[in-house]
Amino acid sequence: MRLPKSQDAFNHEFKKVLNILKEFGEADLYRKFSKYQTTGAKTFMEMCEMIEPQNCFAHGDGWNNNFMFKYKDSTKSSPSSVCILDWQASVIRTPVYDLSYFLYSSCSHVLDRFEELLHIYHDSFSNFIRQLGSSPDIFTFEDLKKHWKKYSISGALFLPFLLKFVLAEEHDAPDFNDMEHGQSISDLVDITLTEHAKRQYYDRVKAAFQHQIETCSD
Helix, strand or coil: CCCHHHHHHHHHHHHHHHHHHHHCCCHHHHHHHCCHHHHHHHHHHHHHHCCCCCCEEECCCCCHHHEEEEECCCCCCCEEEEEECCCCCCEEECHHHHHHHHHHHHCCHHHHHHHHHHHHHHHHHHHHHHHCCCCHHHCCHHHHHHHHHHHCHHHHHHHHHHHHHHCCCCCCCCCHHHCCCCCCHHHCCCCCCCHHHHHHHHHHHHHHHHHHHHHHCC
8 A cells, every 4th residue: 555556546446436425415425535535545544554552463454255254053144253364464553443444344234233343342352351461451442432433434444445356256356366566456456346236335335434424523
């Protein structure tokens, strides 16, 4: 994302999704997010590089393809455990970077249960802090909510870019292993979505942007 070409591609994708929102009559969402047409990449990078005393080891690319689930039975309706894969993007950041990235890239209407999900996340986070020999008081639930309000914009900003890969047909999805050294990710983002995927793209971006306004507005 540090390459100017990648930043231009990032902002270009954000501008395209804003135009889609405008076409569907989402004037309020368009107005509130339009400032990121030219500053989205810069704001995203600033969020990623912010130093907080409560920063932690973050995965950095937490969407469904990087999670391997074990299920209780062959119906695959009830997962019993999960293994997180592909840690090459891991970095020290606020816990909310991974949380907003995962929720916005993987969920839509489940965000109606956001407060419940926050509590589940914080309970698990606190348990790991205890296992590491520290007190959960170093990152309280109130701290989590403050971090969400300050940093979750990173997940919303990256979503239009990421969803192109998430919703692409298998034969259209790029292979990142084929990227040449120094090649910009913008060279891979030119993906044509099916009509069904386009509707999913709009619905999920709209849900994420609305949620961002509802949970982070003063």
